[in-house]
Amino acid sequence: MSAASLPVSAGAAPAAxxxxxxxxxxxxxDGIGVIATVTQALADCTVNVTESATYSDPSTGRFFMRSEFEVAADPHALRAVHAALEFCRVRRDMTIDVFPASRRSRVLLMVSKADHCLNDLLYRHRTGELAVDIPAVVSNHPDLRDLVEWHGIRFVHLPVNRDTRAEQETALLDLVQAEKVDVVVLARYMQVLSAAACAALPGRIINIHHSFLPGFKGARPYHQAHARGVKLVGATAHYVxxxxxxxxxxxxxxxxxDHTYTPEKLTAIGREIESRVLAHALRFHVEHRVFxxxxxxxxxx
Structure with a gap:
């Protein structure tokens, strides 16, 4: 029987x-041909680029690129892609990182008593809007244990004071290592991390600040803003x-x-903005959009 005469089942569709x-x-x-070097290497490997964005910074002379691509699920094809990108790395002295799109970042949340940012992140995680894994939530107070455990997430109470700060941070870094944490998020964690802790996790700690930095620092920022008659309130997410x-x-x-806003109303608006900004910053980070x-x-x- 010839291939042309092979029977086809009714309604059968070719496998994707x-x-x-x-x-x-x-x-x-940055330099001429940087984009072409990478895209041609991928094209030679029959890679389909589905999304790409680039930026050349004239002030630093640096080039940045983020792409999403798909390639046949075949070990030979993957090896060819890695070899082609290694050639690009050597030729243009590039730093190239490739991440499986299906890999979920592991995020450790830290919080004190204010729950708005934590609650927002837990909701986005539970509904699938934020595609991450949260192995634990750390707090220096026990107040939010019930909220965290209701979501089925481990709550770790690490109280801290002047005498126990070093011990607490050692326990924190041990937890980060044990849980293979990719990024730590300070969801209104009201303790200052030491220089040693910051140095141990460079570019891996995200904080939300209750103002449009630079702005009102210290306690009761919205009351400070009200006393100064501000016309804008905001929030800033930044690396620690x-x-x-x-x-x-x-x-x-x-x-x-405007002048009609009370400190309480400013605080309510601030909570909403803080939650949104922190969630956006975390999403940008775990999607490898931040350089x-x-x-x-x-x-x-």
Missing amino acids: PAFDRFVMTVRCA TDALDEGPIIEQEVERV LNDGRTVVLK
Whole structure:
């Protein structure tokens, strides 16, 4: 029987080809042909690029690229892609990272007593909007244990004071290592991490600050804002460094207000903005859209 006369089952559809999907990030010195070098290498491997964004920073002379691509789910095809990208790395002195698109980042949340940012992140996680794994929530207070455990997530109480700070941070870093945590999120965690803790997790700690930095620092920021008659309130998500509230900014948002707003109303608006900004910053980070760039960030959306 010839191939042309083989019987076909009624209603049968050809099997869809199997693909593996990846996210690729590229950093290097800017120059002519940088994009072409990478895209041609991928094309030669029969890779289908489904999304791509680039930025060349004239102030630092650096080039940044983020792409999503799919390639046949075949070990030979994957080896060819890695070999082609290694050639690009050597030829143009590039830093190239490739991540399976299906891999979920492991996120450790830290919180004190304010629950709005935590509650928002847990909801987005539970509904699948935020595609991460949360192995634990750490707090220096026991108040939010019930909320965390209702979501089926481990709650770790690590109280801290002047005498126990070093011990607490050692336990925190041990937990990060044991749980293979990719990023730590300070969801209104009201303790300052030591320089040693910041140095142990460079570019891996995200904080939400209750103002459009630079702004009102310290206690009761919305009362300070009210006393000064501000016309804008906002929030800033940034990476944590040993310089308090001065790490590279990932995301910001503001809302216009006026003289009729009480401190309580400003606080309510601030809670909403903080929750949104922190969630957006975390999503950008876990989707590998954020690049550190000379004390600033490039966010390729």
